[in-house]
Amino acid sequence: MALNKDTRVALNDGHSIPILGLGTYASPEVPKNIGEDATKIAIDLGYRHIDCAYIYGNEVQIGRAIRAKIADGTVKREDIFYTGKLWCTYFSPELVRKGLEKTLNDLQLDYLDLFLLHWPFSLKPTGAEAPNDPDKPFQYDHVDFCSTWEVLEACKDAGLVKSIGVSNFNRRQLERLLNKSGLKYKPVCNQVECHLYLNQNKLHVYCKSKDIVLVAYSVLGSHRDQNWVDLSCPVLLEDPVLARVAAKYNRSPAEVAMRYILQKGIVVLAKSFSQARLKQNLGVFDFELKPEDMKTLDGLDKNLHYGPFKEMKQHPEYPFHDEY
Structure with a gap:
């Protein structure tokens, strides 16, 4: 499959998603305007897929960047594919649409291209429009994601979002959703951690x-935010086998790590706020890995989650107890 920055992958509802996207999560200490500036640069370079989420706390800035590039004529709204995510404190059916409308209001956009259930588990709200305080223990809730899904289907019918999907679901949870009585729309995607040490083949x-x-996040496996990541894990980009293939x-180890995922037909979210790296990442379309090198890289899988979200291990919907 010949790939370029404009390649799109068909979704099961008739829409399509660009195969390369910009991930916009940043640690709390990173100033929000840096993500805003990086989004403008990315759009100028040709990125058309922007991935964000309410819990990232920067949708106001990312929305401002998108609208600025629309206003200056670089893109039209329909050129941009925006992914948002419903945070776990909005899973009660009466809160789902409020969560979506909060994102739309922050972005100042009329619709989202894709809206995901951020996790399969629900958490109790800690305030009227606030996520859980990361410095306090999570409060479990037990809203069934299937009831949340029904409201997302209604939001799609209302034109507030074009496509709906999930994130961090395992096979068993996907099956439960797919087998739900009265299912109107299947999830178009499942966004998960995916990289050479966690290739998600199954x-x-x-x-x-x-x-x-x-859809793959943390594709470089090198996200080192100590709030979420076990810093004792090996650094993927320092892997000697990857270095030899690169x-x-x-090519750089990062380019090969990304190209490996792309060649599998998986959508890649590349998170960088550096102009040089954003430009370098587009180089993944300038070469192709040979089958024998793909097989070699397959052998690096360790089923390793850099972001295991260990705080939620006791929740009955914690997804990573299963093999996949």
Whole structure:
């Protein structure tokens, strides 16, 4: 499959998603305007897929960047594919649409291209429009995501969002949603952590069999935010096998790590606020890994989650107890 920055992957509802997107999560200490500036740069470079979420706390700034590039004529609204996510404190059916409308209001956009259930578990709200305070223990809630999904279907019918999907769901949870009585729309995608140390091959095969696109975050496996990541984990980009393959193609380890995921037909979210790296990331379309090198890189899988969200291990809907 020939790939370029304009390649799109078909979704099961008739829409399509750009195969490369800009991830916009940043640690709390990173000033919000940096993400805003990076989004403008990314759009200027040709990125058309922007991935964000309410819990990131920067949708106001990311929305401002998108609107600025629309206003200056660089893009039209329909050129941009925006993904938002419903945070876990909005899972009660009466709160779902409020959560979506909060995102739309922050972005100052009329619709989202894709809206995801951020996790399969629900948390109790800590305030009228606030996520859980990360410095306080999570308060479990037990809203069934299937009831949340029904309201998302209604939001799609209302034109507030074009496509709906999920994030961080395992196979068993996907099956429960797909087998739900009265299901109107299947999830178009499942956004999950996916990289050389967690290649998600089994989940990918299952999702393909159900016409669900896999979307990969943390593709470089090097996200080192100590709020979420076990810093004792090995640094993927320092892997010697990856380094040898990268040298063979005269490419950086990061480019090879991203290209590996892309060649599997998985949508990649590349998170960087550096102009140089944003430009370099587009180089993944200038080369192709040979089958024998894809097989070599397959062998690096460790089923390793950099972001295991350990705080939620006691929740009955914690997704990572299962193999996939």
